[in-house]
Amino acid sequence: MFEQSIATLAKKLRNKDISSVELTRLFLARIAKLDPQLNSFITVSEQRALEQAAVADTLLQSGKGTSLTGIPVAHKDLFCTEGTLTTCGSKMLHNFIPPYESTVTSRIQQAGAVMLGKTNMDEFAMGSSNENSFYGAVKNPWNLDMVPGGSSGGSAAAVAAGLAVAATGTDTGGSIRQPASFCGITGLKPTYGRVSRFGMIAYASSLDQGGPMAKSAEDCAHLMQAMAGFDEKDSTSADKPTDDYLANLSAPLTGLKIGLPKEYFGNGLDPKVADVIMSAVKEFEELGATVKEISLPNLQLSIPSYYVIAPSEASSNLSRFDGVRFGHRCDNPQDLLDMYMRSRAEGFGTEVQKRIMVGTYALSEGYYDAYYLKAQKIRRLIKEDFVKALEEVDVIMGPVAPTTAFGLGSKTNDPVAMYLEDIYTLSVNLAGIPAMSVPAGFADGMPVGLQIMGNYFAEAKLLNVAHQYQQHTDWHLQTPNMAKGA
Numbered sequence: 001m002f003e004q005s006i007a008t009l010a011k012k013l014r015n016k017d018i019s020s021v022e023l024t025r026l027f028l029a030r031i032a033k034l035d036p037q038l039n040s041f042i043t044v045s046e047q048r049a050l051e052q053a054a055v056a057d058t059l060l061q062s063g064k065g066t067s068l069t070g071i072p073v074a075h076k077d078l079f080c081t082e083g084t085l086t087t088c089g090s091k092m093l094h095n096f097i098p099p100y101e102s103t104v105t106s107r108i109q110q111a112g113a114v115m116l117g118k119t120n121m122d123e124f125a126m127g128s129s130n131e132n133s134f135y136g137a138v139k140n141p142w143n144l145d146m147v148p149g150g151s152s153g154g155s156a157a158a159v160a161a162g163l164a165v166a167a168t169g170t171d172t173g174g175s176i177r178q179p180a181s182f183c184g185i186t187g188l189k190p191t192y193g194r195v196s197r198f199g200m201i202a203y204a205s206s207l208d209q210g211g212p213m214a215k216s217a218e219d220c221a222h223l224m225q226a227m228a229g230f231d232e233k234d235s236t237s238a239d240k241p242t243d244d245y246l247a248n249l250s251a252p253l254t255g256l257k258i259g260l261p262k263e264y265f266g267n268g269l270d271p272k273v274a275d276v277i278m279s280a281v282k283e284f285e286e287l288g289a290t291v292k293e294i295s296l297p298n299l300q301l302s303i304p305s306y307y308v309i310a311p312s313e314a315s316s317n318l319s320r321f322d323g324v325r326f327g328h329r330c331d332n333p334q335d336l337l338d339m340y341m342r343s344r345a346e347g348f349g350t351e352v353q354k355r356i357m358v359g360t361y362a363l364s365e366g367y368y369d370a371y372y373l374k375a376q377k378i379r380r381l382i383k384e385d386f387v388k389a390l391e392e393v394d395v396i397m398g399p400v401a402p403t404t405a406f407g408l409g410s411k412t413n414d415p416v417a418m419y420l421e422d423i424y425t426l427s428v429n430l431a432g433i434p435a436m437s438v439p440a441g442f443a444d445g446m447p448v449g450l451q452i453m454g455n456y457f458a459e460a461k462l463l464n465v466a467h468q469y470q471q472h473t474d475w476h477l478q479t480p481n482m483a484k485g486a
Ligand code: GLN
Pocket: 125, 126, 127, 128, 150, 151, 170, 171, 172, 173, 174, 175, 176, 203, 310, 422
């Protein structure tokens, strides 16, 4: 049951082969049994889940609801959920119970889905391995000694292990795609502005974007039907009608033009990962696509420019955590300044503190032009590379990450090696275009994700391309051993 698609489960719920309460209990039992090994949840909201499931069952009884009605899902713990603890993976918010609901979680709830709980993540979404969480590292279900990727590693591990049918994630520089790749699931980072950021705890506001993480492109499409769309509560939300993400999934790929950026296949890419990606590309040729080499010449500059822009925005966003209104406050402050300083020193972990310092420096007078402004200029060049390439091709393909999942602890003392993991994902956020990670095979027993990038608001196209691939391959149907037989 835990391996089935949203469409199949929705049919079973409608035919009364199973009730949502039964399905929810099944997933809660799997979480209780398997999550002690993975640590993918920070909070399991059992009571809320069972109440929502009962409501869903009543709706289903009367033949109402959507394809998500009664389906158990999980949310990354940076989406504010009214009345349910929302920590953002940080000690700073260890006691934060939001008085309001994020637009994403509220829309998914309105569509009738059941919230099983809140998933573990790198603190304030800063990381590529999920080792920066105050709640401890998450383990990869394919190999418990490996990282699940970050920062949405809890969501990825939970879906891969069948602890939730689907989940939400957020992607500022790769945090949906890279953990999806490392855990062998499907993830979509939509166009900036397509999914509302209201109620998402901000990391870098000009880059952050929420999206679906699920087993298949079709399941992601079901979630997008609920999540996407204009929201007047988010000033950067795109006031543009959404597509029907399910309508064109089956369109044939004949004549699809695929671009392969030569910079994505250079030094640093694990040859075994490259082999998997090239076999996937061959599969697309068999489905009628044509392939051509393209160039994204400023790719190398994406790391330095992202690691100036993201910390700059973070330093500003995180200034609201001062111990006054919400979150952690130090004991016995001597005066106001002491309260600010100790609350922040105690509440934030090392990576977050490091980025606040880098960002504050880059934004300070005398350095702003040299760092922040320069990084923004590079960002424009990166965007123009994509715009130019996408005039020639329909989609761009390449790896999501240079390697498969790496060992827990193996990169924690080497920030440069850790930041290099993001080389193929950051530029997409800097440009604001949508991109997916799709399971495409294995290297040394660990999953490899194919990245598919597209033009602004081409989510429906990306889902169609990924779905067609998944109709002809079964990489997305593989289940890690630890998840079987439970
Ligand atoms: N790894 C990147 C970072 O640490 C991206 C994280 C993200 O997308 N939230 O900033």
